[in-house]
Structure formats: structure tokens, C-alpha cells
Amino acid sequence: WQAKKLCPELVLVPPRHDRYAEISRQVNALYMQYTDLVEPASIDESYLDVTGSLPHFGLSAHALGDQVRRRVREEIGITISVGISFCKAFAKMGSDLKKPDATTEITRENYRDILWPLPVGALLYAGKRTCEQLRMQGIHTVGDLARTDRQALAALLGRGGDALWLAANGLEDAPVVPPDEQPAVKSVGNGRTFPRDLVTYDEVRRALITLSDEVATRLREAHMMCRAVQVSIKDPKLKVIVRQMQVGRPTWQRREISDTALKVMAANWREGAPIRALTVTAENLIPADQATEQISLFDAVPQKQREKQEKLERAVLQLRKKYGADSILLGPGDEEH
Incomplete structure (x- = not known):
């Protein structure tokens, strides 16, 4: 309603969540043709571990990424960006660098040159509030964070600070875990931040x-x-x-x-x-x-x-x-x- 107030000519298109989910299933099914280690991270992102399957295809990781992009575009009709790296955190950052249709490879040799100059918010889980805390300490880029004392970060941000330090230094080692190997669900939650504050009982109830x-x-x-x-x-x-x-x-x-x-x-x-x-x-x-x-x-x-x-x-x-x-x-x- 705020957007319509500012722009009365705005055309609002209703979301098609069922269609999004169907496309997501099609894309992940295509990924499964390259490796059985596919971990959907959200409806539009997945991690693939192709370490063991590269010899079978006779391709480099970069060439395989290009092939996957081409097939998704031609067979499903959407574009994707591929990030390739030796850890999940850097692969995610690589996929964000060149959208909507590109392959970016982050290696042990080039990650300092490519990723460290980026703002610290480029790191997964570095939210707005965390970034504000880091900026108050003079930490503005991924490189700044990577060069910060690990114990000092943990003291400032707790376990989240340690996780960010590991990610910035390419030391995050979380494996790719397919859905059928995920640990048992311990809780199921759903949250929302509202465009305006809720103040009435009826608003909160809804x-x-x-x-x-x-x-x-x-x-x-x-x-x-x-x-x-x-x-x-x-x-x-x-x-x-x-x-x-x-x-x-x-x-x-x-x-x-x-x-x-x-x-x-x-x-x-x-x-x-x-x-x-x-x-x-x-x-x-x-x-x-x-x-x-x-x-x-x-x-x-x-x-x-x-x-x-x-x-x-x-x-x-x-x-x-x-x-x-x-x-x-x-x-x-x-x-x-």
C-alpha cells in the first residue's frame, strides 16, 4: 500500500508460489544428473559437490558450470549464476558477483583479490545489525574481517563472529548435505518483518x-x-x-x-x-x-x-x-x- 501511495500507476502482479516451487524442482532434478550431492539452500539456490563427478564428465569445474547454465537456460527457460569454489561460503559469494547468467570461479589463489575488497555485508549471515557493529570497530570489508583477530571477533559477536572469521578466510568446511541426509528437524518456524508496525489486536491476530x-x-x-x-x-x-x-x-x-x-x-x-x-x-x-x-x-x-x-x-x-x-x-x- 505504501508503494501504491507513492506510485499510483504501479501494477502489482500476484506471486505464483506454486510455479516457483515447480521450477525449483525442475532445476534441482537437472543438477542431480551431475551429482547426487545436491543441497537445496532455498527455493532458488542449491549447493552441488561435483568433486567426485568431474572425471566422469571430463570437464573442468568452470566448464561444467557453463554447461549447467546453458542447459537450465535452454531446457527450463530461466537464467542462473554459478559460483565455483573450494568451500560453500565462497561458492555462494561467487554466484552473487555476476548476475543473471555467469560462472565465477573463486580459487585458493584469487579469493583475496576478488572477495576481500567486497563490503563485509557480502558474507552470508552478515546482517545489517552485525555490519553496523563491525563498522563501529573499523571493519568495513571482507578483508578487514579476515585480518581481524579471531578471538576478538568471537568476543564481539559470539559464535557468529567466529563463523564469519572462518568464512572470510576460506576455512568454512561445511559439507554439501542432500535433503535425505539432513539431521532430524527440531523445530519449524516462520517469521516476518512488517513494512509498518503492528499496534492493534486485529493486526497481530491476522x-x-x-x-x-x-x-x-x-x-x-x-x-x-x-x-x-x-x-x-x-x-x-x-x-x-x-x-x-x-x-x-x-x-x-x-x-x-x-x-x-x-x-x-x-x-x-x-x-x-x-x-x-x-x-x-x-x-x-x-x-x-x-x-x-x-x-x-x-x-x-x-x-x-x-x-x-x-x-x-x-x-x-x-x-x-x-x-x-x-x-x-x-x-x-x-x-x-
Whole structure:
């Protein structure tokens, strides 16, 4: 709404999340033709370890990157940028250097010349607030950070400072881990920073319902249920409070997650206090097939309501899979429409 106010002629195009996900699957399937070590980092980024497959293709890493770019462009119809390096952090930085369609190779011989002059914010996980802290210490570039005493950085930023130092010096050694080898999910969260502060109960309620809906969907996709719900509240001064509450029984239902999140808010927020960001996280997860519960005779009516809600949410999930994530939206009455 702020953009439309500034530019009334602005044309807004609705997102096509289902189409984005389909393209992402096609691209990753193409990557799998080159190596089985493919780790999707997000819907539009993946890490590939081609160390063992280069001899099979008889290509250099740079030539293979060019081939992958060409095939994605010709077979799928989009452009990609490829970063090649000896560690994931530098490969990511390389892919960001020349967009939208290029291959950049960062080697042990050239990384100081190519990456160290970049602003420190070019490092993954060097967020705005971290960069401000670093600038106050006279650290402006990746090279500045790399040459800083490691212990001093850890004292300033904690474990995050040590991780940044390792990344800047090319010492980050995280392996490429395919999805089926990922460690078990311990929590599922969804957060949002709002374009303007939320101050009314209705605004906060709508936000929590939307966040809880995404968390519930991801729980079902992971075949997990939660036994607690955590809410993180950030105000305009970036002060954060985190509170959680147990749910009565293991759940992946959106209604139960949002109801619990609203109870957390009621106990820890007063209407009118501005909120810049909210995060809802499902905690204490267990596999859905291990979730058991004892049903009391006195709980028969709520149990029937829960079963009715379960049928409703499963139907909504199926419709969204068929027609797209935005085909059914949450209305002001917290009902599906």
C-alpha cells in the first residue's frame, strides 16, 4: 500500500508460489544428473559437490558450470549464476558477483583479490545489525574481517563472529548435505518483518494466523507434530522477547497452533505497543506416527471438533496442492475461504 501511495500507476502482479516451487524442482532434478550431492539452500539456490563427478564428465569445474547454465537456460527457460569454489561460503559469494547468467570461479589463489575488497555485508549471515557493529570497530570489508583477530571477533559477536572469521578466510568446511541426509528437524518456524508496525489486536491476530498457517503446512510436509509453540516479538527498537507455551497434545493443526500463539501474545503483549516483527515456531517435535494421546470420556465433544478441523485442514492442503498456495486464503474470521 505504501508503494501504491507513492506510485499510483504501479501494477502489482500476484506471486505464483506454486510455479516457483515447480521450477525449483525442475532445476534441482537437472543438477542431480551431475551429482547426487545436491543441497537445496532455498527455493532458488542449491549447493552441488561435483568433486567426485568431474572425471566422469571430463570437464573442468568452470566448464561444467557453463554447461549447467546453458542447459537450465535452454531446457527450463530461466537464467542462473554459478559460483565455483573450494568451500560453500565462497561458492555462494561467487554466484552473487555476476548476475543473471555467469560462472565465477573463486580459487585458493584469487579469493583475496576478488572477495576481500567486497563490503563485509557480502558474507552470508552478515546482517545489517552485525555490519553496523563491525563498522563501529573499523571493519568495513571482507578483508578487514579476515585480518581481524579471531578471538576478538568471537568476543564481539559470539559464535557468529567466529563463523564469519572462518568464512572470510576460506576455512568454512561445511559439507554439501542432500535433503535425505539432513539431521532430524527440531523445530519449524516462520517469521516476518512488517513494512509498518503492528499496534492493534486485529493486526497481530491476522499476522499470527498467517504465520501459524505456514508452520502447520510445513509440519505436515515433514510428517511432524509439535508439543509447544514459541512466539518471538520484536519491537521497533529491535528488543526481542521470546516466550513459549505447551499445547495440550501433539498437533500439526493450524487452528491449535494459532490459538496457542494468541495465548502467548495475550500474556506478553499489551495492545498499542508497536511490533516490528513476529515469529511463530513449533517446538518439541515428534514424528506424527509416534504421536499418541489418551482421550477422556469428558473430552468427547472437543475430540469430535478436532477431528472435524483435521478433515477441513487436510482438504485445504489438498486444494492448495492442486490449485496453488494462494487458492485458499485465511479470512478475518480465521476461517478458510
